[in-house]
Amino acid sequence: MGKYIVIIIIAIIAIAGGVLYFNSQDITEDQMLETQDMTTEEERNGMTSDDENILNDGSTVEDGEAMMDDGGQNESGSEIKEFAVTGIPFEFSLSEIRVNKGDTVRIAFTNGQGTHDWVIDEFNARTNILQTEQTETIEFVADQTGEFEYYCSVGNHRQLGMKGILIVQ
Incomplete structure (x- = not known):
């Protein structure tokens, strides 16, 4: 038994x-x-991974990319540069964003999967932590030149490669 x-x-x-x-x-x-x-x-869309990752001055491409507000200017006369960024596990759809000093940068961040946010310390800009398919738009002025890392602050996502570079010329 x-x-x-x-x-x-x-x-x-x-x-x-x-x-x-x-x-x-x-x-x-x-x-x-x-x-x-x-x-x-x-x-x-005729794009490769490399094509969608590097954008200059808000040039227009498909999802996960930059979209420029045509002729948009902020109150100081600088341009408004809009970028649509999607976050999926351990990567952003844009690994590099380029703008000019004085531009107003508008980031429409969409969380594609998991739990993520978008943070850039030097400009004190960050989204809330978002769940899948949530979107939040933030705006800041790129008032200093240089290369600045943006990243996801959730858990160890940054260390696992969920980051990119904002280049202000």
Whole structure:
């Protein structure tokens, strides 16, 4: 009788292990499909990963990119540069943003997956921590020249590569 109980317990553990294994495979397949969808969209737009990552002075591209407010100026006469940035696990859609000193920078940050924010310390600019599909827009004046790191402050996301560079010329 004790032998049968041991066999039943081993069978239950084996079944539970199989269920966990196949559930983790479903997640991996879903992630692969999402990656394929993003790649296909880039191909349709004629862009590669490198094309979407470096933008000069608010030049217009597709999702995860910069959009310039045509002729937009702030009260001081400087240009308003708008950028749409999407955050997904451990990366931003834009790894580099370029603006001119004195420009008003407007960041529309959308969290694509997980929990993320967008922070740049030198300009005291940050979004709230957002959940998946939430968007927040922040604005600041790029009043000093140089290269400034922006990053996600959630957990260790910054250390895992969720950061980029704002270049003010």
